[in-house]
Amino acid sequence: MADGEKKRLAISPCDDDGGKISVDEGTVFEVMVNPSSYSHAHSISYNKKEAIGQAGAETKFGSVDAEKINFDIVLDGTGVVDVAGVPDVKVQVQQLSAIVYKYDGSKHETNIVRLLWGSLIFFGRLDSMSIEYTLFKPSGEPLRAKVKLAFSSFLSKEEEALQANRSSPDLSHYVEVQAGDTLPLLCYRIYKDSAYYLEVARVNNLTSFRDLQPGTRLHFPPLR
Numbered sequence: 580m581a582d583g584e585k586k587r588l589a590i591s592p593c594d595d596d597g598g599k600i601s602v603d604e605g606t607v608f609e610v611m612v613n614p615s616s617y618s619h620a621h622s623i624s625y626n627k628k629e630a631i632g633q634a635g636a637e638t639k640f641g642s643v644d645a646e647k648i649n650f651d652i653v654l655d656g657t658g659v660v661d662v663a664g665v666p667d668v669k670v671q672v673q674q675l676s677a678i679v680y681k682y683d684g685s686k687h688e689t690n691i692v693r694l695l696w697g698s699l700i701f702f703g704r705l706d707s708m709s710i711e712y713t714l715f716k717p718s719g720e721p722l723r724a725k726v727k728l729a730f731s732s733f734l735s736k737e738e739e740a741l742q743a744n745r746s747s748p749d750l751s752h753y754v755e756v757q758a759g760d761t762l763p764l765l766c767y768r769i770y771k772d773s774a775y776y777l778e779v780a781r782v783n784n785l786t787s788f789r790d791l792q793p794g795t796r797l798h799f800p801p802l803r
Contacts, residue, residue: 586696586697587609587610587611587613587696588609588610588613588614588650588652588694588695588696588699589607589608589609589610589693589694589695589696590607590608590609590610590675590678590679590692590693590694590695591603591604591606591607591608591678591692591693591695592606592678592690592691592692593690593691593692593693593702594691595691595733600691600693600702600733602693606678608674608675608678608679610652611652611653611654611655611660611662611665611671612652612653612655612660613696614650614651614652615651616650617648617649617650617699618647618648618649618650619646619647619648619699619701620646620647620648620649621644621646622644622647623640623641623642623643623644624641624642624643624644625638625639625640625641626638626639626640626641627639645703645731645732645733646701646703646731646732647706647729647730647731647732648694648701648703648729648730648732649727649728649729649730650728651725651726651727651728652725652726652728653723653724653725653726654668654671654672654675654723654724654725654726655668655722655723656668656671656721656722656723657714657722657723667720668712668720668721668722668723668724669720669721671724672710672724672726675708675726676708678690678692679692679705679708679728679730680705680708689704689705690704691703691704691733692704692705692730694730701730701732702732702733702734703730703731703732703733704730704731704733705728705729705730706729706730706731707727707728707729708726708727708728708729709726709727710724710725710726710727711724711725711726711727712724713725752769752798752799753796753797753798753799754769754796754797754799755794755795755796755797756791756792756793756794756795756796756797757793758793760791760793761788761789761791762776762779762780762785762788762789762791762797763776763788765779765797765799766779766799769799770799776788778800779797779798779799779800782798782799782800783797783798
């Protein structure tokens with residue numbers, strides 16, 4: 580597409596293959612009319628511990644919450660919007676639902692989708708879809724619909740590990756044992772204190788902390 584040519588918001592299904600997201604470029608839903616606006620929300624959760632006699636609560640970082648994208652789109656079947664090859668409203672709704680809403684029995688989940696429009700590149704899953712039909716044929720078939728869409732962001736395990744700060748001892752950690760790892764060494768990497776190895780061994784029901792098998796997944800609980 581040439582620079583300066585109008586681009587339409589495109590929604591494509593994705594696969595999470597071993598921690599890497601791949602986009603199905605052959606399947607895409609392009610909106611007829613771009614949204615007039617969209618909201619992109621960011622939020623953080625905190626853990627608040629209240630003690631008797633304290634004037635306020637102690638606030639500790641809990642987690643970075645999923646980002647949220649919300650926008651409305653219009654589906655038109657009157658011919659007013661000059662877009663070639665666009666089917667009627669009922670079919671457009673089915674096409675959109677197949678990408679963002681339909682449950683995939685083989686994956687046991689709904690699709691991860693990519694939203695692509697200008698500088699917006701967002702990977703997520705549908706939170707909600709609300710369809711308001713606003714114009715009809717005499718037969719009752721819809722001619723126009725307004726669709727409200729809300730998505731929560733999705734990160735693969737690989738991307739999450741790169742983006743999140745995993746160094747805090749106040750957070751839970753899950754580590755896959757590599758050749759040469761020892762429990763005191765792993766405790767030092769996470770807690771900056773190897774003395775926690777006995778507690779970690781207890782949490783993971785390890786009978787011998789000296790014999791760690793590569794590939795074993797260990798839970799390192801938050802410090803209290």
